[in-house]
Amino acid sequence: MEYNYQEIEKRWQIYWKKNNIFRTKEKKKLKYYILNMFPYPSGAGLHIGHCLGYITSDIYARYKRSQGYNVLNPIGFDSFGLPAEQYAIQTNKHPFETTSQNIKKYKNQINNLGISFDWSRKICTSDPNYYHWTQWMFIQIYNSWYDKDSEKAKSINLLIKEFQKNGNFYVNASTSFEKKFSSNIWNQLSVLEKESILLKYRLAYLSKSVVNWCPDLGTVLANDEIENGRSQRGGFPVQRKKMKQWHLRISAYANRLLKGLKYIECSDSLKNLQSNWIGELTGAFVVFDIVYPIYSKNNKIIKKIKSFIHHPEYIFGMSFVVLSSEHPLSKEIAIPSDQKKVLNFIQKTKNKNISGIFTGNYVFHPFITDQKIPIFISDYFSFDNQIESIIGIPCNDKKSEKFANEFGINFIQVNFCKKSQKIFFNSGFLNGLNSNKEAKKKVIAKLIEKKIGNKITTYKIRDAIFSRQRYWGEPIPIYFKNKIPYAIPIEKLPIILPKIENFHPSDGKSPLIRAKKWAWDEKNMKIVSSINIDDKKNIFPIETDTMPSWAGSSWYYLRYMDPHNTKFFLSKEKENFWKKVDLYIGGYEHGTGHLIYSRFWHKFLKDRGWINTEEPFKKVLNQGMILNYSYKILKVIDKNIFISYGLKNKEIFRSYSYQEIYVKTNLINKKNELDINLFKKTYPSFYDSYFYLENGVFICKNKLEKMSKSKYNVVNPDHISKKYGVDIFRLYEIFLGPVTQSKCWDDKKINGIKNFINKFWNLFHKNGVFQVSEIYPSSKEYYILHHTINSIHEKMKYFSLNTIISSFMIIVNQLTIMKCNKRKILEPLVKLIAPFAPHITEEIWNKLGKKKSIIYSKIPMSNIKYLNKKDKVKYPIMFNNKLKFVESFDKNISIKEIKNYIFNHYKTKLFLKKKTIKKFIIIPNKIINILF
Numbered sequence: 001m002e003y004n005y006q007e008i009e010k011r012w013q014i015y016w017k018k019n020n021i022f023r024t025k026e027k028k029k030l031k032y033y034i035l036n037m038f039p040y041p042s043g044a045g046l047h048i049g050h051c052l053g054y055i056t057s058d059i060y061a062r063y064k065r066s067q068g069y070n071v072l073n074p075i076g077f078d079s080f081g082l083p084a085e086q087y088a089i090q091t092n093k094h095p096f097e098t099t100s101q102n103i104k105k106y107k108n109q110i111n112n113l114g115i116s117f118d119w120s121r122k123i124c125t126s127d128p129n130y131y132h133w134t135q136w137m138f139i140q141i142y143n144s145w146y147d148k149d150s151e152k153a154k155s156i157n158l159l160i161k162e163f164q165k166n167g168n169f170y171v172n173a174s175t176s177f178e179k180k181f182s183s184n185i186w187n188q189l190s191v192l193e194k195e196s197i198l199l200k201y202r203l204a205y206l207s208k209s210v211v212n213w214c215p216d217l218g219t220v221l222a223n224d225e226i227e228n229g230r231s232q233r234g235g236f237p238v239q240r241k242k243m244k245q246w247h248l249r250i251s252a253y254a255n256r257l258l259k260g261l262k263y264i265e266c267s268d269s270l271k272n273l274q275s276n277w278i279g280e281l282t283g284a285f286v287v288f289d290i291v292y293p294i295y296s297k298n299n300k301i302i303k304k305i306k307s308f309i310h311h312p313e314y315i316f317g318m319s320f321v322v323l324s325s326e327h328p329l330s331k332e333i334a335i336p337s338d339q340k341k342v343l344n345f346i347q348k349t350k351n352k353n354i355s356g357i358f359t360g361n362y363v364f365h366p367f368i369t370d371q372k373i374p375i376f377i378s379d380y381f382s383f384d385n386q387i388e389s390i391i392g393i394p395c396n397d398k399k400s401e402k403f404a405n406e407f408g409i410n411f412i413q414v415n416f417c418k419k420s421q422k423i424f425f426n427s428g429f430l431n432g433l434n435s436n437k438e439a440k441k442k443v444i445a446k447l448i449e450k451k452i453g454n455k456i457t458t459y460k461i462r463d464a465i466f467s468r469q470r471y472w473g474e475p476i477p478i479y480f481k482n483k484i485p486y487a488i489p490i491e492k493l494p495i496i497l498p499k500i501e502n503f504h505p506s507d508g509k510s511p512l513i514r515a516k517k518w519a520w521d522e523k524n525m526k527i528v529s530s531i532n533i534d535d536k537k538n539i540f541p542i543e544t545d546t547m548p549s550w551a552g553s554s555w556y557y558l559r560y561m562d563p564h565n566t567k568f569f570l571s572k573e574k575e576n577f578w579k580k581v582d583l584y585i586g587g588y589e590h591g592t593g594h595l596i597y598s599r600f601w602h603k604f605l606k607d608r609g610w611i612n613t614e615e616p617f618k619k620v621l622n623q624g625m626i627l628n629y630s631y632k633i634l635k636v637i638d639k640n641i642f643i644s645y646g647l648k649n650k651e652i653f654r655s656y657s658y659q660e661i662y663v664k665t666n667l668i669n670k671k672n673e674l675d676i677n678l679f680k681k682t683y684p685s686f687y688d689s690y691f692y693l694e695n696g697v698f699i700c701k702n703k704l705e706k707m708s709k710s711k712y713n714v715v716n717p718d719h720i721s722k723k724y725g726v727d728i729f730r731l732y733e734i735f736l737g738p739v740t741q742s743k744c745w746d747d748k749k750i751n752g753i754k755n756f757i758n759k760f761w762n763l764f765h766k767n768g769v770f771q772v773s774e775i776y777p778s779s780k781e782y783y784i785l786h787h788t789i790n791s792i793h794e795k796m797k798y799f800s801l802n803t804i805i806s807s808f809m810i811i812v813n814q815l816t817i818m819k820c821n822k823r824k825i826l827e828p829l830v831k832l833i834a835p836f837a838p839h840i841t842e843e844i845w846n847k848l849g850k851k852k853s854i855i856y857s858k859i860p861m862s863n864i865k866y867l868n869k870k871d872k873v874k875y876p877i878m879f880n881n882k883l884k885f886v887e888s889f890d891k892n893i894s895i896k897e898i899k900n901y902i903f904n905h906y907k908t909k910l911f912l913k914k915k916t917i918k919k920f921i922i923i924p925n926k927i928i929n930i931l932f
Contacts, residue, residue, distance in 0.1 A: 005725030032069040037586025038078040041102035047714035049707040062835035066859035074560040076123035081549030085472035125552030132494035133569035142204040146174040146252035153607040174252035213241035218505020246466040254459035266620040279460025288363035313439035316427040324388035335360035471503035471511040473546030479520035512544035554601035588622040624742040630713040640689040727837035782866040790862035800906035828860040
């Protein structure tokens with residue numbers, strides 16, 4: 001008898017909602033905080049790739065509840081940002097409207113999956129009640145500086161008092177301000193001069209910098225929003241452009257961000273990703289004599305320049321010096337005859353992979369008399385925030401090698417000599433050394449001895465650009481008085497995003513410049529009409545750039561702890577209870593940007609005393625991607641001509657330049673052939689196009705890729721759930737493979753899960769009638785149950801969820817063969833399966849006579865007295881004759897069941913990875929050997 005999943009699933013979803021089953025309160029018992037990375041409510045809705053994380057977190061949340069934990073499993077929406085704005089532009093609807101519609105759609109889809117989220121804690125970044133506190137936090141960051149001595153952020157007022165008392169002689173801060181001044185000098189400065197200096201100390205500051213500018217999107221993009229020189233959103237070209245932007249001084253936290261990684265439980269690959277992004281570099285700074293001294297803006301002669309070298313041991317191989325266009329001397333360093341072209345280069349937008357310009361000037365090599373090293377200006381390299389220049393060593397660095405080749409710079413070779421087995425030759429006092437460490441130490445010692453350099457530790461991480469020239473984002477709570485930024489009083493927060501009609505990008509300026517009421521009345525402390533701006537007396541312009549989407553997503557996990565608090569973003573009582581996120585589930589693609597931003601934000605709040613923990617997340621689990629086939633066709637650029645894929649290497653077509661266009665899967669048959677007539681109807685703009693066929697058909701290219709709406713390869717979970725049922729969909733998506741690995745979607749095998757669910761249902765039903773026996777189980781039945789219980793708890797530790805489903809299949813098959821319908825066996829089994837298939841288990845639980853939801857029942861634990869070793873056989877599991885692990889099986893288990901279990905074991909998948917099994921050898925009751 002098949003169960004009626006449509007009726008059952010609907011009934012229990014209504015029951016859960018009506019009885020607030022998943023609502024969490026702070027109770028006096030062990031807590032467990034599980035969290036999904038903040039979802040963005042796409043207009044396309046959920047696809048099955050999104051569902052993997054939600055289902056995984058739901059299984060674990062239900063499992064921890066069954067262990068007696070008070071589980072917090074909240075949800076909300078990252079509803080500000082570029083994707084929402086672009087969707088609104090495409091649909092010609094206001095983002096307020098489209099975002100609200102998308103959230104409603106997402107919520108319905110999530111609830112249809114039976115996910116046990118506590119919706120009473122829902123938050124949205126675009127809700128003024130939420131971004132009130134994002135704005136408050138920005139003001140606190142703006143009003144803070146970083147003290148290197150104590151390694152923490154402090155109030156800017158403490159710094160001002162120190163300046164008034166001692167100047168900056170005893171201040172060791174993260175700052176771009178290098179000059180020293182006394183208290184007398186400070187106290188005599190004007191307000192404008194003081195604020196200009198303070199801005200170089202603040203953790204949030206305004207500065208001109210080279211940014212990733214996307215003209216088509218009309219906004220600045222972060223590095224993680226760009227792929228191969230194009231925006232991830234829309235695939236538009238990105239340029240390098242100098243603009244005045246808000247920055248957050250994340251670089252001040254670089255060392256703490258690195259040290260904190262050891263306190264986060266996550267994969268080694270994620271830790272390496274973060275470590276490389278932060279990028280600790282231990283090297284030396286070197287002070288060079290300039291060949292042709294220059295005059296600074298105040299007519300002071302400058303004869304020296306400071307630069308950074310990551311590998312001082314290769315200093316004899318230096319071939320050029322590069323200054324960033326941000327370097328204080330970049331506009332003066334060129335000799336007179338080259339001054340104009342260098343200035344033009346700095347001012348123009350650069351969009352080449354390798355760009356730079358020779359200044360006509362040189363520095364002298366510090367150790368080789370009269371050797372001149374050319375000075376270039378370029379933003380091709382990543383520069384340290386403090387020393388905006390580097391030394392290029394082509395013989396040791398591939399990026400320097402590319403730059404040298406581009407500009408015809410002669411290489412100075414310092415190589416490993418294989419014949420003499422010495423590392424350094426052609427290297428002055430380093431000749432003959434065979435240790436990089438020894439050479440590095442010797443060079444630094446020489447630099448110190450000559451008083452032209454010293455050892456330095458720096459980082460690759462750059463201060464985060466915080467400005468976005470777009471409408472749909474948190475307003476930055478700053479107004480400008482005489483061009484000096486001032487924070488809007490915190491008691492007047494939030495400043496609410498005005499609803500404007502035209503929210504399209506505006507040539508490098510935020511759409512908020514069109515807002516009719518966007519000026520600050522300083523005297524009356526309110527927003528007034530922009531027409532009244534006088535910029536001198538009382539009415540001043542408000543910042544028109546908005547915050548990036550990561551602003552709201554950097555602290556949302558804290559707000560879930562106390563979402564309805566109107567007095568503060570988080571009470572001490574709630575923070576002391578929940579502390580931090582115990583398990584954070586999300587995509588690996590957020591391993592740099594989001595995780596680093598949120599860790600920085602968290603550390604800042606801790607520094608200022610508003611929270612107690614140093615790290616926000618205890619454990620981070622990255623789920624793998626669900627892959628599916630996408631299809632592309634070849635189009636000749638600038639022509640309405642399409643070419644079948646097999647023809648592109650033919651001689652007559654080689655002169656063409658092509659672009660690949662994704663097409664909808666319904667236009668392609670199983671042989672990768674395009675239905676041209678249907679294609680023309682679907683895309684009328686290509687109706688008059690010409691198609692070159694091969695053998696009478698038009699062949700497309702298919703590729704296994706991450707699911708994406710833009711690739712037309714998404715699978716809608718609603719369709720799968722409607723056809724098979726939610727529980728079957730949940731089980732099948734988890735059964736595809738290990739949670740942390742990417743896997744290909746293939747719904748051809750879903751019937752196996754369907755058969756399992758029907759077998760499970762029929763354990764409790766005979767001829768359509770619910771029947772459970774009260775007869776006491778046999779020792780064999782107890783053994784099968786408790787062996788499964790023991791196995792499931794062990795696998796849960798490693799999130800080996802797919803192999804747990806295999807265990808469910810094995811025990812259900814065993815009990816079916818034994819015709820076991822005994823309550824003492826089946827009731828614990830229902831509890832075990834409940835986190836994975838919540839609807840069918842709720843129904844059976846109710847039929848078993850239970851009045852409360854199964855979510856309140858405790859998961860069974862194995863009892864050693866039922867695990868009689870005499871009834872078990874230990875099998876050594878070998879791979880290519882090498883022992884890898886040992887597994888115990890019931891004596892009566894079939895070879896087919898053993899084989900199925902071993903093939904789906906998480907350790908087997910770990911050892912085999914992508915290898916193909918050639919032979920499976922089993923000697924009953926003795927040994928298993930897998931050959932590949």
